[in-house]
Amino acid sequence: MSPAHGYHFAPRALRRWRDERLTLTPRMEGGWQARFHFEGSTCGNVPFVLHYDIEVDAAGLIVGLHAAAAPGDEGHQSMCRHREDAASLREELATQGPLRGRPLADVLAWKPATSPAGCVCTAPARAHKWLAALQTLHFALSEPKAPAASAPPHVPDTAGQNSPVQTHANPAAGASAVSPSAVTAAVARAPAPHCVPLSSSAPLS
Secondary structure (H helix, E strand, O other): OOOHHHOOOOHHHHHHHHHHHEEEEEOOOOOEEEEEEEEEEOOOOOEEEEEEEEEEOOOOEEEEEEEEEOOOOOHHHHOHHHHHHHHHHHHHHHHOOOOOOOEHHHHHOOOOOOOOOOOOOOHHHHHHHHHHHHHHHHHHHHOOOOOOOOOOOOOOOOOOOOOOOOOOOOOOOHHHOOOHHHOOHHHOOOOOOOOOOOOOOOOOO
16 A cells, blocks of 8 residues: 555645656666656746656665756746855755665655745755655655556458557656556655645645
């Protein structure tokens, strides 16, 4: 059973972020590389995109964390913090990812001070985005997308006029589709904390 009650965000939001914002790629040495696509906005309503990259090894430990503006994005330059000190903001995003070296399951018990602001100017705002990225990854490995239904088998007619029916994997799933058999130590269950109330109007939508 999924520890859905231990997440900071509502399962409905996590499911949508898993399906629309998360890309998973298997690591050759075991585990996963994940990218969380965050769409934010500045206090002046300038949109921007950040990429949160996470690596989890075969033992379920978080071994890589990195965040940066998406290639070609210019909107992030309008954030107040970026205008004040762009270099330090870039460094903090790139190097100050939380829970490095700890099990991914620990994200259920991580309770940082957070802010749902659309930007990442403050530490609580940055923690909020990392919490969303890490919990979406945990949710994706715990609750993988269902495989696409297969097309019915082809049955030729007597005249031989039927064309073969092609069976496709769900193209929307792409690299984010995860087989339940692949979920091992990366989603080792931690004792689930009490549910954190969530407003349905998540700023990451």
